[in-house]
Amino acid sequence: MSTPAGIVSGRRKLRLGVLTAAVTTVLTLLCCVGGAGAFLLTELGGDEKGKLTAALACDPAYQVDLTREMPRFSEYGDGQLRNAAIIIKVGQDLNLPARGWVIALATAMQESALRNLANSTVPASLALPHEGVGSDHDSLGLFQQRPGWGSVQQRMTPSYAARKFYEKMLEVPNWQQRPLTVVAQRVQRSAFPDAYAKHEDLAGRIVNALAGGAARTVEIADKAVCDAAAGARIAASGWTAPIAGGVGSGFRTNERPGHNGVDIAAAKETPIHAAAAGRVLVARCDPDHSGRRDCNRDGWSGKGGCGWFVDILHAGGYITRYCHMVRRPHVVPGQSVEAGQEIGLAGSSGDSSGPHLHFEVHVDADRSPRGAINPVPFMRERGAPLGGTT
Structure with missing residues (x-):
């Protein structure tokens, strides 16, 4: 999955948004x-x-x-x-x-x-x-x-x-x-x-x-x-997992260092929920490597682009991204959404080899790769762990 075209870099700050790898390993065992x-x-x-x-x-x-x-x-x-x-x-x-x-x-x-x-x-x-x-x-x-x-x-x-x-x-x-x-x-x-x-x-x-x-x-x-917030369930923090399903391809792995989010397995047409209340920044078809906006059919590995995708700005300058929707999102730019609100349906548009949700979290209101953090510990810390069930 490639980064959406036309993203402008935001300010770079010193961030403490994620734990070190060693601490994360320990915390995984200490829910x-x-x-x-x-x-x-x-x-x-x-x-x-x-x-x-x-x-x-x-x-x-x-x-x-x-x-x-x-x-x-x-x-x-x-x-x-x-x-x-x-x-x-x-x-x-x-x-x-x-x-x-x-x-x-x-x-x-x-x-x-x-x-x-x-x-x-x-x-x-x-x-x-x-x-x-x-x-x-x-x-x-x-x-x-x-x-x-x-x-x-x-x-x-x-x-x-x-x-x-x-x-x-x-x-x-x-x-x-x-x-x-x-x-x-x-x-x-x-x-x-x-x-x-x-x-x-x-x-x-x-x-x-x-x-x-x-x-x-x-x-x-x-x-x-x-740690059970998913779908219509909202944690006290105000966050919920956007979709049920196991996490497959991880954040910036050795095999995919440019993978700025995680992939969550999901069947086609599975509802995708806003992870927190916020305002929609982007809801559109992302161009592929050839510059075409061709999202109304299944994509393939190497095609490029997020397919149909949505970016939402949340309190604290966090941005969440939802890629590869099966068709045009249910929301439009500028729209306010509530936590858990259905924003679209899972699919395989864009650079995708099968139905799933590609999910990203960014900090400092920075939509570029520089703003991306690992969403797994971020969501776990808010009581909405990825890979749970509804």
Whole structure:
């Protein structure tokens, strides 16, 4: 499978998107090692530690401990992470699925940077403990709640503020299936409704670090199950496997060093699902080596091109690519899609010797080969391992 024609290189950054080969080998054997495993890597920096924690532990029964030493993330300090722990703990006390914790956490990250903010209208006589002064004159606390949400003292109490957020979140129809930014906006009514999405990935990693890998869980028959997000099942992280089937040809193997994704076996006409909520960037027939757009028939090895393919941009600058569809995709450029939404059907168009899905993940919003990372560990860390079943 060749890279789609006309792709322009994006910015190159130092990336820590994948684990080293040696660590990956070990992690393959350690899918779910229990809650204690989530806190074995306390000396690592924030981003590295968050990713490794997600890969090492998945314990749906793990309960947040508000008294323990907080893990370290470069983006937030100890006090902010303790506020994050309170938000998660309230969600656990309410018996809410972990997807709700991720939504609440990302919302508070946007509203207050996880700080319990006062404002200039709070009477000095109240002497309320706070961690800064917000810019909105009548909004308070972790979620910047206005007077209708409760008294000053209540809104400045993190557990109260989190509970009120969850109560409003539960009133949003189908909140577990809808994009995070849609749910958060229905609760908050923000002037910047798209801003919540940028926090989703980090919110998931913090939930993993504080709650035993909970962002990797999916609700099945009202029970949290690790690493089972596929098809209509969406992990708490917001991700799902795009298709069921075993992974065949791998990422940049010795035999195929230019293979920038993985091939997942699938029969013709098998539905392909968006791996996460996002916006469609590309949905078209990719030219073959001769420059022809010839996708309405089966291709062959060496023909060139992705055939009918789709690129989707997700929160955090991630891009997913889906190649070799049997016919024109179900989506169009600019369209917003939800996680798990059917975007096309598996086929064998383009540079393909048989029906399958070629699946790629790119970082830094870079559609070129420079942006490609191995999708196998990436999806496993989000509770949506490739090669699972629906």
